[in-house]
Amino acid sequence: MIRLSDQAFDPGALLSDFCQGRAEVGAVASFTGIARAEAGATVALELEAYPGFTEAQIGKIAEQARTRFGLADLLILHRIGKIAPGEPIVFVATAASHRREAFEACDYLMDYLKSRAPFWKKEHGPGGERWIEPRAEDHADIARWE
Amino acid sequence: MARVLLFGPLRDLAGWREREVAAASLAELRAALSAEDAALAEALARPGVQVALNQSIVRGDAALSPAAEVAFLPPMSGG
Numbered sequence: 001m002i003r004l005s006d007q008a009f010d011p012g013a014l015l016s017d018f019c020q021g022r023a024e025v026g027a028v029a030s031f032t033g034i035a036r037a038e039a040g041a042t043v044a045l046e047l048e049a050y051p052g053f054t055e056a057q058i059g060k061i062a063e064q065a066r067t068r069f070g071l072a073d074l075l076i077l078h079r080i081g082k083i084a085p086g087e088p089i090v091f092v093a094t095a096a097s098h099r100r101e102a103f104e105a106c107d108y109l110m111d112y113l114k115s116r117a118p119f120w121k122k123e124h125g126p127g128g129e130r131w132i133e134p135r136a137e138d139h140a141d142i143a144r145w146e
Numbered sequence: 147m148a149r150v151l152l153f154g155p156l157r158d159l160a161g162w163r164e165r166e167v168a169a170a171s172l173a174e175l176r177a178a179l180s181a182e183d184a185a186l187a188e189a190l191a192r193p194g195v196q197v198a199l200n201q202s203i204v205r206g207d208a209a210l211s212p213a214a215e216v217a218f219l220p221p222m223s224g225g
Binding site for chain 2: 033048052056078116134
């Protein structure tokens with residue numbers, strides 16, 4: 001399932017729910033991304049999406065990940081709107097028969113979300129605001145899977 | 147009329163998020179925007195900016211139906 005939300009979420013509760021009723025699955029991996037304060041340089045992050053398009057684009061990658069890693073299930077929840085430092089910004093969970101596939105799929109989906117998913121991220125700080133573009137490392141991370 | 151959507155820094159540069167523009171193709175649309183705001187048109191033409199027509203990525207020129215939705219997508223960053 002892929003979901004965008006402008007509300008804060010509890011990653012622990014999401015993970016508990018995701019693990020329910022999985023007697024045959026064997027492995028669940030998850031990742032939670034948390035908005036960083038950058039030692040006071042970031043007062044808030046603001047995430048913008050293109051409603052409909054963003055979910056559809058992530059959905060395509062999610063389907064690729066399902067096939068490539070043989071996933072039984074996956075969950076992606078991404079915040080939009082204003083996010084305070086310390087708040088979870090993204091949650092990814094993957095379920096597979098064995099741990100390697102679950103870990104790798106989670107890693108792959110996060111690499112995709114960092115630099116290819118249709119989100120635009122603005123950092124609000126004491127000195128003003130700036131749009132954040134993916135770093136060279138983010139591009140290198142996604143290139144590992146190609 | 148095409149419905150034009152701007153995202154991220156493009157929206158801040160233009161000072162608007164959404165508007166209607168009379169154009170029968172993407173090239174006409176770019177020309178119409180350029181006549182009003184050359185800096186915006188230049189930003190829209192940068193290599194990192196993708197175009198979605200009716201929510202599908204297109205490259206180069208394309209014809210626009212009367213109710214087309216054209217979105218300009220600058221470099222993306224999530225997570």
